[in-house]
Amino acid sequence: MEKYAVFVPKLIKKKENFAPGHRACVGCAEALAVRQTFKALGRDVIVVNATGCMEVVATPLPHTSWCLPWIHTLFENAAAVASGVDSGLKALVRKGRRPDRKISVVAIGGDGATSDIGLQAISGALERWQDFLYVCFDNEAYMNTGIQRSSATPYGASTTTAPAGKKSIGQVTWKKDMPGIAAAHNIPYVATACPSYPFDLMDKVRKGALTPGPAYIHVLSVCPTGWRCAPELAIKVGRLAVETGVFPLYEVENGRYKLTIDVPQLRPVQDYLKLQGRFRHLSEETVKEIQDRVSKDYAKLKEKIECMQKQDR
Amino acid sequence: MTESEGKPTWQQIEIGAIITEPGSARQYQTGDWRTQRPTYVHERCIKCGLCSIYCPEGCIEPNEEGYFEADLFYCKGCGICARECWTKAINMVEEE
Amino acid sequence: MTQRVGIEVSRAVAIAAKLANVDVVAAYPITPQTHIVEDLSEMVASGELDASYIPVESEHSAMSSCLGSVAVGARTFTATSSQGMELMHEVLYVASGMRLPVVMAVANRALSAPISIWGDHSDVMSVRDTGWIQIFVTNGQEAFDNILCAFRIGEDRRALLPVMIHLDGFQLTHVIEPIYLEEQGDVDRFLPRFEYPLPLDPDKPVTMGAFGPPDIYTEVKKAQDVVLTSSKEVILEAWKEFGDIFGRYYSPIQCYRCEGAKVLLMTMGSFSETAMSAVDAMRDDGHAVGLLNLRLWRPFPFAEIRQAVKDADVLVVFDRALSFGGPGGPVCSEVRSALYSLDKRPKVVGFVGGLGGRVVSIAGFREIIERGTRIASEGTEQEFEMFGVRE
């Protein structure tokens, strides 16, 4: 848990850039994550949104929740549109047609838009060193279309296209390591975040947006509807993802890995799984399998960090 | 009242259907989605504002006395604020 | 001073984009479009052109990047062909629907399978309904001129629509021919600076590309269709002013030797020049034939076509694309439907040919006209006939 001996009003800007009146589900932690993200970034931002829940719930004509310049075009191309925004702004500033002031270009998309259909465009934009921040709001399935599996769906989760049944545990593949893929582009800043840790999230978002060149942040966004958990538990479930090591919070700054929320003693993954209907069918054996994998991955991450610290010394 | 009343004709559509009023969703009431609503025990509230940072709607703000309260025009009644309030100053009650 | 130079048409297209002082070029290479974007990237590299060149990883991203850059108010150019345009297909609808005036040169080429790098109009016809203004050019000069016109037309406040300039792959893109390259000063006089009325700007935030529920989508589409249809006025105005400045005038349909013609052939693109030679030869032999070179494909020039064919008995339409299992050539079927409501109309005979780079010679066009006339007089019209196919 973050240190709450703090008072929120003193720490964050009052102004909302993502206005209420949006049509997100009751208890949507993704809408929350979006709100926190853009609260952190302030006004000098242009948002590029991939198709997905956030686009649909926030902009049904004639209403918009956005108080920032915002553009949505398609599902798989947010990083490419952001490239055009970035390059267009740079050209206009260079030619004296726009004031020379830092405007953060922020592309956002869900896990489907990011780790599946939009992966190529993201890889292209990162490789070309476009000056932008990409934030993936990962709710671990295609929630917008009705909880179909994506490559970000975790092992053992039951979805509408990878349902649990007599012959299946649901999702039979392990979650794609999207932050790892982003980091493999050797970009200056990669991080994971979760709205259950708002100050950590907002720090990272600010850092990513201010980094010259590309930055990538992967935000675990609890979806009570798709994960089949109680809406009021959205924050708690996110916290448990971190406390169990299922979703460690770290950053990779110029290739250096660092845990931003260190969990000295991981809780059992069962604490996280048991609150969610999508894992209800799992046998003890599968839970153990997941536990082993999570422990191993977490150990690997820590090892990597320690190894780098040693090199530093 | 006809169904199309108040809705734009094709001549009134902005270029590319662009929306020019930022945050116009504020006109839209989501409060009627609610089946339960937050109630407040001000004696317990320490005005930390944690509820406001966790509200998916972003509809919790301090009132004139500095106590944080949800705007029921938007509040969907998810109960996150009550669940996360560490001084237990918020309780959810069924809507009537 | 205007210079008459021997130059590859692709290079002239790139020079036109440079003279238009584009701010952003986003492109992905595909034969036969490559020379256009190679030249532009070279100009950027040498400093001859102050623009951002985005070497995207796919055509889908090329067009997507164009959307982003136009949305911030940058003048934006790209070029593609064939499969590349297919890959950007869904993005094309967004450019027109969101009224983002990208200019794109399309080096027309056949579609797979089998893979063919050579020219026809299959790619054009597959994007017929994307809501773009679409202009065919007949030669290098028209290509150069119409790239300049495209920016002027698309960026006009009354249009704000993306524009495609269709030039035949290889037959135009790779040919060196004499082209008048115009002066920067004159181009600047013709082409005002681009100001997008509602750009993405933190000082005046707008929401672009919002979600369209059923109670509003129809109105948005109606508005879009009206704008595309009425953009013809903007196009005619731009062509008129272009002619007044540069001395070369364009029209939606070029009527070549149509005076008193009872039989008309309609073609588009570079083949029109070959067809003109066929018309010349037949006129020399005393036949009352003429050629309609269709330049403006969208918005479709209904009035001009009706006017152009009013005295003809036979209209032979030559398509370089095939609507499989359908009415044959897309152009022919549209022309036919445009004439259907007229009391007096010519018989319309359709041919499809010149697919995947197959050349249709002067003699070939003569044969098409003669055969079309015969079919019309015998009353043996079928939906269409494929020309030059081995049986």
Added chain:
Amino acid sequence: MTNTAGLVEIRWHGRGGQGAVTSAELLAQAAINEGKYAQAFPAFGAERRGAPVVAFVRIDSDNPIRVRAEIDEPDVVVVLASDLLRVVNVSSGLKADGILVINTPKTADEIIKEFHYKWALATVDATRIARETLGVPIVNTAMVGALLKAAEVTKLDSLIEPLKHRFGRLADKNINAMQKAYEGTTVRGKSN
């Protein structure tokens, strides 16, 4: 010498990378600079370096050129590498009063004896000239000179500007190569 009034159609044969397309382009530019109409283009294909390639030039002193098809019945055929004679039917469609311009160290008689050509023939050892003037065996500019000796479709001087534009600091050497080849080309009339 070929008749240069009206439309002249020239076909170039080379190998990918030898510069047949460049030759065609330079020639067309020279003609256009003279105020003529001209057109140059490669065979529209996917040929790779080393493969036999073809390029085309049409020049018309009076009328705009409207034909965009490849040239099947040329007035002039230029062959940049004589080894192609065994591989490609370079004389395909060559008009009866046409001429072949061949880069070869051999004499016209030797070529005719070997290939039984029935057209007028111009020969030049362009490879040697290119080595001597450019230091490399790239014969594209030399062969433009040879062509102009065989058929005066443009003035030799008209090539100077396009060459300067194309080759920059290497222009003088290329102009030299072209002129040497022009001088070194032997034209032999039609044999029977």
